[in-house]
Amino acid sequence: MVKVFALALVSIATAISAVAAKDVPGQFKRLGACPTLGCVFPPDNAEFLAGAHFDVRVEVHAEDSDKPNPKYSLSIEKLKGSGHKNTNGNKAVDFSKFTKVKANAQETWDFNYYKDAAAYWKAQDGDKTSATPVHVASSAWRGVQLREPGTYKVTLKYNNGKKTEAIWTVNPVSKRKAKNVILFIGDGMTTPMIAAARLISKSHTSGKYTKKMHMDQFPVIGHVMTHSLDSLITDSANSASAYNTGHKSSAGALGVYPDSSATPFDDPKQELLAELLRRRSKKAGGRGGVGIVTTAEVQDATPAAVFAHTRNRDEKATIVDQMIRGENPVVADVILGGGGKYFHSKTGGKSLNGTDYYQTYSKERGYKVIHDKDALLKYKGSDPLLGIFHQGNMDVWLDRNVYKDNIKKTGSDPTGTGQPALNQPNLDQMVIKGMEVLEKRHHNSGWFLMAEAASVDKMMHPLDYDRALADLLELDSTVGKTREWLKKRKLDKDTLILVTADHGHSFDVYGSVDTQYFNSFSESEELEKKNSIGTYENSGWPSYEDADGDGFPDKWDVRYTLASGTAAFPSHREDFQINIGGARVPAVAKSVSHHHYKVHEPNSTEVGILKPGTLGVTESVGVHSLQDVPVFAAGPGSQLFSGVQDNTEIFHKIAEVLGLGN
Structure with a gap:
């Protein structure tokens, strides 16, 4: 046989x-x-x-x-x-x-x-x-x-x-192994980034860490290959779609195979994991819950991959409509993040046909709509929850929690008042509230929650490594608090937790920098500035400390920083120091060029050594890389995720754990 x-x-x-x-x-x-x-x-x-x-x-x-x-x-x-x-x-x-x-x-x-x-x-x-x-x-x-x-x-x-x-x-369809699945996505996160985040946040003695990150403590680790359908390098849309459909796609596509027609909404669709969970038979456990949490706009590529079908990820106004009015819409139980401008037509609003989608979500689908941290923490109900906390992407952890003056920018309020959004929640607060609502609504049938630390990627693009690593640490802290929450409620044995990324950036650390010595030379003394970089035995240790044990450095503006960078960047200046006044702008459009397209050059307001770009002159920020990304797994079915796997396999393994199909 x-x-x-x-x-x-x-x-x-x-x-x-x-x-x-x-x-x-x-x-x-x-x-x-x-x-x-x-x-x-x-x-x-x-x-x-x-x-x-x-x-x-x-x-x-x-x-x-x-x-x-x-x-x-x-x-x-x-x-x-x-x-x-x-x-x-x-x-x-x-x-x-x-x-x-x-x-x-x-x-x-x-x-x-x-x-x-x-x-x-x-x-x-x-x-x-x-x-x-x-x-x-x-x-x-x-x-x-x-x-x-x-x-x-x-x-x-x-x-x-x-x-x-x-x-x-x-x-084939498999027997269900877990009641719940939580998929954490550190957008753009790679193993070298995790190593750097560990270095600046965990104490060590004689070169050995006295405490590890929460991700480090997962029992299973694997690697994920991230190629897209037709390219060696992926973007967040089609890579996140691979996790939600089991199919590869092309750049910019969500839940479809891009065809050559003019409309971005008639491309051949693939059924999403959330759609499968919504129509799961009573025999297999019944209709499951769906939660979406992100620090980006909720219409952005990674969260939209949970519920949207379009060839063009930039169709954000229509994507808001698809959540509740699309063909067999997902209508998630929890939606938390940014992107307020696509819900209204007031100051800065860009909603579809000028519709007030806050009101529409409330009236048509019964959502409780909230807009700040206090309202989030106070909510104890069981109605579906829509929390939109920023007009665009939520501000990053460093600016929300350390350099708070940077968020005092007009126009970020998600309701279109033109005021700043000064009371945004952190990722852990959104995730825990999301689990509370999902448990109330789907305790018996189970649920799926996607939670994204979006600005790991969004800060890696402009080469703002401090802000990217801070958001990675926020993800790690959230993972730890999530596991504690589940264990306290005896849900840990029923819940598979995955922590992974949709793609990588070519970031790595190659030494340390004595910024005091670096800053003692003028801009013209680049050779001397470069001598502040210590490698091998002279790299020593950076100055970051976490005395209060919250998982983040107590001080970010320190003398000995990381000598780090990526392989893909525009021409820019580098000083290896935190940008206290906000996210970096490494390159700007050149004022005069004989080309019809934009040509970028180093931002003249930045200081440091000149790094000639490795990218074409149309690029103003860094781009994604080929790196495999890690996947950490714990809970029922976690052993399926060990080894090297394609990104499409993540979907099939989650579907197997949840018993989806047919």
């Missing part, structure tokens, strides 16, 4: 190998995951949860003056040896007949793309002839389900004999 099964697996693997095509090298493409003129979405090597809903789209392309043949067909077959036998006898059949889903009426449209960097940059400088026109014929199947686990081959036949094949794998 084992031998027969093994042979079956070999035959499937051989079939997959025969179909699979390598990703095509190059920086520019006609359409992600579509190297030929025939496109199938979901593409080759896609993985599904049995019973999950998804859309399918095919596109047939023709370039320049050619036209696509509108006569094409899509078929599907289940490969032999991959599980239960289907009624079609494992033969390829028409896709609509097999799935019992009829395709929408055929559509046609045109779009342009750039074949390479030369064509793209010519266009940026005003050349209107460098783009290649593409003509498209397309069909879409909406709300498809594959309930039988196994391996399927999908074939698009087009343009008189050409074909595109895709292998899809459908995973």
Whole structure:
């Protein structure tokens, strides 16, 4: 029996190998995951949860003056040896007949793309002839389900004999292992950042730490590969979507495979983890709760990946509407964070059609709406909770708790009064309140909570490492308080906790800096300033201390700081010291340039040694990196997350732990 099964697996693997095509090298493409003129979405090597809903789209392309043949067909077959036998006898059949889903009426449209960097940059400088026109014929199947686990081959036949094949794998549904799952995301967080945060916050003797971070104490650790569908480097939208769908996507996309059509809302969708949890059968435990907590705008990429479907993450006004009015909307039990300007049309407001969404959420879905820390802490009810505490992204931990004058900026109040938001909660307060509400509403059926420390990433971009590390420490402190809260209520045995990141930045520490010596030289004495950097035995130890034991340095403006940086940055000046007056602005647009696009140069208001940029001149801040990111796990099912895994596997493992599917 084992031998027969093994042979079956070999035959499937051989079939997959025969179909699979390598990703095509190059920086520019006609359409992600579509190297030929025939496109199938979901593409080759896609993985599904049995019973999950998804859309399918095919596109047939023709370039320049050619036209696509509108006569094409899509078929599907289940490969032999991959599980239960289907009624079609494992033969390829028409896709609509097999799935019992009829395709929408055929559509046609045109779009342009750039074949390479030369064509793209010519266009940026005003050349209107460098783009290649593409003509498209397309069909879409909406709300498809594959309930039988196994391996399927999908074939698009087009343009008189050409074909595109895709292998899809459908995973079985598992028995539920946990009642609740908490997914902490330190946006942009990497292992070197955690090491730096540990160094500045934990005491050590003879080179050994006397206390570790809360993340360090998790029993299981793994690594996550973060590539996107069509690029080695990911952004937060499609990487967070991988965690919420089990599918890779392209930059800027949330819960969809980006097609080439003009509208950002008709792209083929994938059912989200929260959507699956909302429709979970009574047999599997019933409809589960959903919570979203973030220090960013609640419409930003990572939180929006929990509930939104769009190719363009910047469609934030519509994303607010999708939460409560979209197709099968998630309607989360808890939504806490920033982004007030997309809920109203008052001062600074950008809401969809000028709608007052605070009122809409309250009237249509029964939300209790709050706007400051006091109201958050006082709330003891069981109604769904919407807490929006800032007009945009919430201020970072350092400015909320240490350099408080920096938040006295007009216009940050989330209700559009034009006043500053001076009473914002911390991440731990939002997470604990979120768990309280979820427990009241879904104690029996269980719940899923996504909590994001967003400004680890948002401060790494402008190279403001102190603020980024402070927000990482806030995440770690929140993790510790969360575990205490769960244990006190005897929920720890029923709750899987994951701490991970959606992508990384190329940050690392290579020594220390004597800022007193650094500052003793003039700006022209760069050689002498560089000599303040100590490496190896001369790196010594930085000056940070945490005497009060709250998990944060007592003082951030110290003499001996970290010599740190990233591999990807614009030209800027570096002094290795905290920016007390607010977040860094490393580069600014050049006032005069012969190019049609913006060229950036070092910000003249910053001081320090000149660091010539490693990025193109259009970039004003740092960018993401290739690094694998860590995943820490504790609780039922935690052992699934050890080892090296793709970001899509995080979804499938969470779904397995929660018993989702079908």
